[in-house]
Amino acid sequence: MSFEMPKEKWRGAVNQVKIGATAAEGGTRSSTVTVGGEATLPFLDFEGDTPNRPVIAFEVLDLAPTDWPEPLVEAYGDVFGDPAAWAQKCVEQYEADLICLRLQSAHPDRGDSSPAQCAETVKKVLQAVGVPLIIWGCGDNEKDNNLWPEVSQAAARERCCLGSAVQDNYKTISACAMADGHVVITEAPLDINIQKQVNILVTEMGVKPEDIIMYQVTGALGYGVEYAYTIMERTRLAALGGDKMLSMPMLAIVGSEAWRAKEARLPEEESPQWGRRYDRAILWEAMTAELFLHAGTDILVMWHPEAARLVKESVLSYSAASTESE
Amino acid sequence: MIVIGERINGMFKRIGEAIATRDEAPIIEAAQAQVEKGANYLDLNVGPASDEPVAAMQWLVETVRKATDTPLSIDSPKPDVIRAGLDIAGSNSIINSTTGEAQRLAALMPLAAEYGCPIIGLTIDENGVPRDAPGRTEVALKIVASAMEHGVPPDNVWIDPVILPISCTQNHQPEVLKAIAECKLLSDPSPKTVLGLSNVSQGTRYRSLVNRTYLVMAIAYGLDAAIMDPLDDDLMDAMITAELLMNKTVYCDDFLKAYRT
Numbered sequence: 001m002s003f004e005m006p007k008e009k010w011r012g013a014v015n016q017v018k019i020g021a022t023a024a025e026g027g028t029r030s031s032t033v034t035v036g037g038e039a040t041l042p043f044l045d046f047e048g049d050t051p052n053r054p055v056i057a058f059e060v061l062d063l064a065p066t067d068w069p070e071p072l073v074e075a076y077g078d079v080f081g082d083p084a085a086w087a088q089k090c091v092e093q094y095e096a097d098l099i100c101l102r103l104q105s106a107h108p109d110r111g112d113s114s115p116a117q118c119a120e121t122v123k124k125v126l127q128a129v130g131v132p133l134i135i136w137g138c139g140d141n142e143k144d145n146n147l148w149p150e151v152s153q154a155a156a157r158e159r160c161c162l163g164s165a166v167q168d169n170y171k172t173i174s175a176c177a178m179a180d181g182h183v184v185i186t187e188a189p190l191d192i193n194i195q196k197q198v199n200i201l202v203t204e205m206g207v208k209p210e211d212i213i214m215y216q217v218t219g220a221l222g223y224g225v226e227y228a229y230t231i232m233e234r235t236r237l238a239a240l241g242g243d244k245m246l247s248m249p250m251l252a253i254v255g256s257e258a259w260r261a262k263e264a265r266l267p268e269e270e271s272p273q274w275g276r277r278y279d280r281a282i283l284w285e286a287m288t289a290e291l292f293l294h295a296g297t298d299i300l301v302m303w304h305p306e307a308a309r310l311v312k313e314s315v316l317s318y319s320a321a322s323t324e325s326e
Numbered sequence: 327m328i329v330i331g332e333r334i335n336g337m338f339k340r341i342g343e344a345i346a347t348r349d350e351a352p353i354i355e356a357a358q359a360q361v362e363k364g365a366n367y368l369d370l371n372v373g374p375a376s377d378e379p380v381a382a383m384q385w386l387v388e389t390v391r392k393a394t395d396t397p398l399s400i401d402s403p404k405p406d407v408i409r410a411g412l413d414i415a416g417s418n419s420i421i422n423s424t425t426g427e428a429q430r431l432a433a434l435m436p437l438a439a440e441y442g443c444p445i446i447g448l449t450i451d452e453n454g455v456p457r458d459a460p461g462r463t464e465v466a467l468k469i470v471a472s473a474m475e476h477g478v479p480p481d482n483v484w485i486d487p488v489i490l491p492i493s494c495t496q497n498h499q500p501e502v503l504k505a506i507a508e509c510k511l512l513s514d515p516s517p518k519t520v521l522g523l524s525n526v527s528q529g530t531r532y533r534s535l536v537n538r539t540y541l542v543m544a545i546a547y548g549l550d551a552a553i554m555d556p557l558d559d560d561l562m563d564a565m566i567t568a569e570l571l572m573n574k575t576v577y578c579d580d581f582l583k584a585y586r587t
Contacts (some may be wrong), residue, residue: 007483066391074538152568156551192576193576193578193579194578195578196576196577196578196584197578197579197580200578200580200583200587201580201582203587204583234576235576238575238576243576244587245578245587
């Protein structure tokens with residue numbers, strides 16, 4: 001008797017979102033990235049469509065980090081303080097699918113750089129690389145609202161992702177994204193109800209659901225990752241169940257969370273039982289990312305190139321396994 | 327919840343007249359309004375007065391198709407009228423309806439198999455409407471068994487445990503709720519359950535209140551679909567909220583808006 005794989009029938013699917021615009025589309029990107037479109041749970045391609053593989057965005061800071069552990073300094077120390085060169089290194093050496101540029105320097109406590117300065121940084125990074133960009137504000141609501149008009153304009157028609165719109169601050173970023181043809185990242189504090197509400201607020205402004213990416217504030221392995229996992233999984237189940245206000249692709253910020261964990265930071269002499277710090281730290285980031293992959297994440301924002309390589313290998317191995325089993 | 331809009335029925339005066347005179351405007355208007363308010367299916371019934379029901383059903387389907395692609399529920403006691411409707415409406419329609427009477431099952435189940443579409447089964451047999459839940463479930467079982475014999479998947483059978491007006495059969499209302507839950511245990515996959523909701527409030531003064539209260543109770547017992555009035559905003563709000571409270575949808579502050587997006 002032949003075995004028939006039991007298959008779940010889903011009503012809905014995740015929206016497909018294209019990031020980046022080529023010259024033909026009004027931008028200057030040499031490549032674009034399309035995420036989402038899943039009509040089943042992660043990697044179950046025998047059951048439904050999974051047209052786009054999850055992608056990795058390398059995070060680039062516009063300020064030289066002062067507290068990064070050694071393995072990260074080894075990878076990026078030579079380009080600290082030069083976001084364009086940093087982005088270029090991620091693309092050329094580490095094969096980044098996207099660059100996630102964080103405009104940290106705009107924060108009032110971290111240099112308070114002006115909207116014009118930030119716009120200039122964005123332009124330089126756009127010139128330095130051909131991959132699409134995710135642009136993240138500094139996290140100070142008031143300052144970000146001053147920042148967006150000029151920063152968004154500097155990248156007009158490049159179809160970047162702008163992050164992030166939150167429940168009590170979503171209007172400026174949404175208006176800028178609509179005016180300049182970008183995608184909005186909606187953020188929620190580990191809360192599916194608030195995520196849905198922000199999506200409604202942003203779409204009411206006029207942003208199309210197909211121009212939204214969702215982000216739940218995440219936690220690292222050992223530091224609340226299970227909450228994030230559960231919420232993301234539930235979000236994906238809602239999308240597959242037909243909930244249009246939770247059908248957007250999901251993004252997870254992995255690098256900064258994983259490298260905050262003491263397991264990634266403690267030197268060998270203080271914790272010899274945990275093995276080599278270099279391996280341990282990279283695995284901590286890779287394992288955190290791996291978990292989010294299985295929760296349904298479409299875009300992983302990562303730090304260490306070796307962790308990113310491991311995760312990419314993992315993604316490709318799942319796809320290969322499902323092709324073989326067909 | 328699957329909302330089957332009930333407004334295109336020859337029993338309504340305006341619709342009955344429109345069918346008789348082949349006046350498209352009121353039909354198109356009723357179709358568009360219901361779809362806009364959240365109907366997932368539109369029920370089409372030419373009414374008991376029509377003397378050429380086959381032609382009337384064909385005209386009704388063609389007219390509604392000018393306004394919307396929303397799937398249809400072809401509502402008639404006559405198999406030839408249902409076939410005429412399905413021929414134009416296509417296999418994403420619902421057959422509304424058979425009963426548990428052997429003769430009707432023999433006439434209508436082959437249609438459901440041929441078109442591959444869901445069929446509503448009223449729990450009525452040769453003895454009429456059963457008085458209690460076990461009686462209704464017994465007829466439901468007959469309908470599900472007949473479906474299986476004819477190659478209709480059990481989840482394409484939508485059991486309607488027949489709600490009667492509260493003003494004349496008050497003892498039936500709790501029994502119908504129990505039957506909704508019991509029908510779910512008849513097969514795997516389960517049949518769906520559906521109610522012709524507005525019947526419960528026939529002849530009452532506060533129709534909308536009775537309808538929405540009963541719908542909420544039925545949802546709590548696992549009801550999957552209702553033939554109802556999507557133009558009743560209070561009814562739709564109550565339905566959306568009940569689904570939320572049953573953890574079938576995800577809460578957010580603007581949950582009514584979210585449903586309607």
